[in-house]
Amino acid sequence: MSTDNAMKISADHLRRDAFLYVRQSSLRQVFENTESTKRQYALRDRAVALGWPIERVHVIDNDLGLSGAQSQDRDGFQRLVTEVAMGHAGIVLGLEVSRLARNNADWHRLLELAAMSRTLIMDEDGVYDAASFNDRMLLGLKGTMSEAELHILKSRLQGGILNKARRGELELPLPIGLVYTPDMRVVLDPDRQIQDTVRMLFDTFREVGSACAVVRRLRSEKILFPRRIRRGIGKGDVLWSEIDHSRVIQILHNPRYAGAFAYGRTRTIYNAKLKSVQQKMPRSDWQVLIPQAHEGYISWDEFERNQTSLEQNAVGFSPGLRGRMPRQGNGLLQGRVLCGRCGARMRVHYEQFEGNLRPYYICNEAVVRHAGKACQWARGPAIDEAVSALLLEAMAPTAIEVALAVQEEISQRVEQAASLRDKQLQRARYEAELARRRYLKVDPDNRLVADALEADWNGKLRDLDTLQREHERRNETDQSLLDGAMQERIRALAADFPGIWNNERTSPVERKRMLGLLIEDVTLLVDEQINMHIRWRGGRTQSLAVARPRPMAVIRKTPEAVVALINELLETDNDQQIASRLNALGHRNWRGEAFTLKKVMLVRRAYGLKTRFERLRESGMLTGEEVARRFGVSATTVHQLGRDGVLKRHRYATNHRYLYEPPGNVRLAKGVGGRYGSRKPRLIDAQPIQQGAS
Structure with missing residues (x-):
């Protein structure tokens, strides 16, 4: 034991315990690099030699197989930091700084706590006092070198991986349906059942255009989907089970099924809790993408069409947006209606009306997101009828002929643009070749000039590759424009389009698909009338207005x-x-x-x-009871006189209810019995009854 190390150890340090921290970065190192583990455990003898009893030397080795890049999930390191902070540790032993931490934040936090608690730190080179400026500076330098060492190791590994990936030779785990041959070529799985199942998935999506519909179809037909075990017991075995939505999405987004090699689709990032998570990267940020690198189940063009369909379907889960995938409802503009007030995409709501479902277009974005009020709403039938009529008018054969004429003019412009792109490509090839010749002519020993020329050559090659890819993509897009056969098919469709559209056997889903080929979206503004602004495919816009449906009241x-x-x-x-x-x-x-x-x-x-009764009463008509009281007879007698025509009466209801005109010129005589109810009364005279006469 050197004198310098012995001078740093005081009686206060010896009264506290010694903690030996043992760590290996991976389980493979634990099993294969056993000598390093033995050297770390041997530090217990160094602690005993410095004066600590063997029973007070605590070994913390529960972090074996864990990386030291961060302290999270390292329970042993957390325990060590706790013991140092509480002043229980007199010395901390580690084979080298990289065993304790390869992260400067974790390392300097340990140094700060050790300095506050007067704890010593020892490695294979000696003993250090964190409270001493010189020792702490040396320990900080060692921590920086340890972190730099980890960075260099990662850079070397990542550089080799990326270089191999750029050649398309990097061995990556293949999805189900693809396997490696002994010479490391990617081919379709020789198991015909696996091949047919994967092909059926893509064929079903090509037909229905929705991942959920694919799941429903496969599950309804009781078709099991294969899954290969990646690790653990039974690695490489194939299991068959029911497929779910996430699995279908994963398969449809995987470019390996289109025969393309891709690297860098995901990136490891750290969240707020410093936990590593995988983040999906957009295609523009992929590090390597090599189309047609091997055999696939679909073409690259179909893969891109699938991505477009999935993107349109996925906007249904985004704020203010709704998916455009046609659904079963009879709302023609489902997913294509925009609110003219707030700009959000309007939803479709259905209500029962006379035994059928009637659609309503409602903008309830503020209701759903902010607990507010709906912007506006409109009944769907009138809007759908107006759009249908406009669509049939636009699809008339004469309109199709005009569209084809415009398309021919566009094709001529595309040919001109393609010619210009060819010239740009030729110039890029010339500049790349010129840069190559310049690099080959330089003296290899003149590295300053050679490196600059090599960098320039690589830049020209990258520009050429980018331009070449763009040129090929645009050419493929131009080839998909209307050719002769496509024009004939469009003419035939236009001639029979009204019949197809109005056919009862044409489902609402098919109508929505046909509408989606021509109309991008429809903006509604509900005022005294419903104003519609239609945006056609290609950018043309058109406006029309329909009468607002009258309220039920x-x-x-x-x-x-x-x-x-x-x-x-x-x-x-x-x-x-x-x-x-x-x-x-x-x-x-x-x-x-x-x-x-x-x-x-x-x-x-x-x-x-006013009722007929009220009107007669206002004109002075009397009821039978009132007339009877005036004459001093019974009501039955009054009704009999009315039936005989003696009293003039007016019916005011259907059940023989009458009112009588005031009897001012009629006088009745008493009959037998002193009352007029038992015998028919006798008419005495027709003189007006004097007021107050008996």
């Missing part, structure tokens, strides 16, 4: 002319007679039904019209 409202006629007829007729008169004149209610007694009564009550 207005639809059910009886016309003013009918109400006025009922009011007029109430002067002479009762409700039953009025119903007959209205039907004879051809009037009907809002449902087209004939008027009845109850319907007339409902209208009369709804509009506050």
